Amino acid sequence: MRHLNLTSQRQAVYDIVRESHDHPTAAEVMNRLVEKGHNLAYGTVYNSLRYLADKQLIRELKLGEAASRYDARMDDHQHIICEVCGAVDEVMSHVPGHWLEEVAKETGYSIGHAHVVFGGVCSACRNKVVN
Numbered sequence: 001m002r003h004l005n006l007t008s009q010r011q012a013v014y015d016i017v018r019e020s021h022d023h024p025t026a027a028e029v030m031n032r033l034v035e036k037g038h039n040l041a042y043g044t045v046y047n048s049l050r051y052l053a054d055k056q057l058i059r060e061l062k063l064g065e066a067a068s069r070y071d072a073r074m075d076d077h078q079h080i081i082c083e084v085c086g087a088v089d090e091v092m093s094h095v096p097g098h099w100l101e102e103v104a105k106e107t108g109y110s111i112g113h114a115h116v117v118f119g120g121v122c123s124a125c126r127n128k129v130v131n
Helices: 008-019 026-035 042-054 097-107 123-130
Strands: 059-061 069-071 078-082 088-091 117-120
Touching: 008 026, 008 042, 026 042, 042 059, 042 069
Parallel strands: 078 117
Antiparallel strands: 059 069, 078 088
């Protein structure tokens, strides 16, 4: 069992990420903490996010954007990003096994896991273009 040292600051950060379904950035986590009456330094928020990711309580998502996003869902899933508004959503479809086999064959790697990031246009942005 991993040893956890969840200080009140780390718990507050963890609660924000766990309650969020939009994969917030560190800045968004900070804003939500302020809205809830917490007064944490940016360094504390960043360090807490790093600690929680290192302890595998949250996942840091590097999705090709400037800022990392954070996800409290630790089950196996993928992500899709709207190329217009930047929204990030979860994709529950599994990566097909034959993809992993093909990548292993092509690269010579032994594949431990896969995280696929899809890009597209969300329905809200598609509807704006149509109207």
